[in-house]
Amino acid sequence: xxxxxxxxxxxxxxxxxxxxxxxxxxxxxxxxxxxxxxxxxxxxxxxxxxxxxxxxxxxxxxxxxxxxxxxxxxxxxxxxxxxxxxxxxxxxxxxxxxxxxxxxxxxxxxxxxxxxxxxxxxxxxxxxxxxxxxxxxxxxxxxxxxxxxxxxxxxxxxxxxxxxxxxxxxxxxxxxxxxxxxxxxxxxxxxxxxxxxxxxxxxxxxxxxxxxxxxxxxxxxxxxxxxxxxxxxxxxxxxxxxxxxxxxxxxxxxxxxxxxxxxxxxxxxxxxxxxxxxxxxxxxxxxxxxxxxxxxxxxxxxxxxxxxxxxxxxxxxxxxxxxxxxxxxxxx
Numbered sequence: 617x618x619x620x621x622x623x624x625x626x627x628x629x630x631x632x633x634x635x636x637x638x639x640x641x642x643x644x645x646x647x648x649x650x651x652x653x654x655x656x657x658x659x660x661x662x663x664x665x666x667x668x669x670x671x672x673x674x675x676x677x678x679x680x681x682x683x684x685x686x687x688x689x690x691x692x693x694x695x696x697x698x699x700x701x702x703x704x705x706x707x708x709x710x711x712x713x714x715x716x717x718x719x720x721x722x723x724x725x726x727x728x729x730x731x732x733x734x735x736x737x738x739x740x741x742x743x744x745x746x747x748x749x750x751x752x753x754x755x756x757x758x759x760x761x762x763x764x765x766x767x768x769x770x771x772x773x774x775x776x777x778x779x780x781x782x783x784x785x786x787x788x789x790x791x792x793x794x795x796x797x798x799x800x801x802x803x804x805x806x807x808x809x810x811x812x813x814x815x816x817x818x819x820x821x822x823x824x825x826x827x828x829x830x831x832x833x834x835x836x837x838x839x840x841x842x843x844x845x846x847x848x849x850x851x852x853x854x855x856x857x858x859x860x861x862x863x864x865x866x867x868x869x870x871x872x873x874x875x876x877x878x879x880x881x882x883x884x885x886x887x888x889x890x891x892x893x894x895x896x897x898x899x900x901x902x903x904x905x906x907x908x909x910x911x912x913x914x915x916x917x918x919x920x921x922x923x924x925x926x927x928x929x930x931x932x933x934x935x936x937x938x939x940x941x942x943x944x945x946x947x948x
Contacts, residue, residue, distance in 0.1 A: 635920030650704045650907045701910030710914040721895040728819040736823045740830025762824030771890040786813040787892040837861035
């Protein structure tokens with residue numbers, strides 16, 4: 617067991633290093649840099665910047681150095697000072713730029729995961745146990761609809777319906793009086809009041825996918841000999857289902873959870889723009905357009921970190937749920 621945890625931890629740090637390396641160089645693949653984008657923005661407003669000023673700006677931001685030197689400086693700042701770099705556009709450290717948005721993104725993502733599990737797993741179980749019933753057809757239909765309609769389309773429909781029916785705009789996560797103010801009980805309550813619509817919109821596709829996976833895996837488990845034997849011994853149906861097949865059918869569902877978290881963050885980019893959500897998704901788009909590489913790289917690194925950590929947590933949950941994995945881990 618200890619060897620299993622140590623091996624997973626080492627793989628986690630190696631994966632994080634690979635994410636930093638790949639994301640940094642991919643961000644710098646487009647022609648030009650932040651100074652190029654900044655000069656183009658100034659020229660669009662009628663201002664002119666000569667070559668000498670552009671060179672001085674690159675020296676000031678450290679963009680005149682080779683990419684590998686910029687990368688090692690970025691890594692040194694992260695390892696020694698826990699600093700994700702300096703945002704050119706905001707003229708402040710990346711951690712200060714994204715701290716509030718990252719917190720709101722995490723809160724929204726956790727709320728979406730709770731929503732997905734609370735809806736998808738019970739519906740998937742009922743759909744499998746009541747195969748070919750009205751409930752099965754209804755949940756299957758809802759699952760296909762949830763997978764077919766893009767999240768941003770659901771967001772647009774929700775905004776229209778709420779505005780027409782309730783004269784209420786579901787955009788944002790706060791009321792105007794709570795935007796940009798310090799945290800308080802009132803601000804937390806206002807966040808809870810506004811988080812429901814983004815939670816449902818972002819969780820729809822994940823709920824539909826997890827429901828279909830739970831149904832398929834549970835149907836596979838219900839056809840195995842140990843279930844038939846347990847029924848023959850007189851074990852009650854629901855006790856049998858919940859004690860053995862459901863636990864084993866949840867393995868893929870737990871593994872999928874590791875990828876739901878980064879999916880919710882990356883998938884919230886378009887939805888965040890539509891619903892005006894103060895999350896890191898829209899900020900990542902803005903950073904990529906401005907070629908603010910440290911801000912974009914910091915956000916991508918955090919998304920990769922959440923993927924790796926989510927995978928590690930799912931491994932621990934699988935160890936807890938499935939005795940077979942515990943035996944394999946203990947023997948390795």
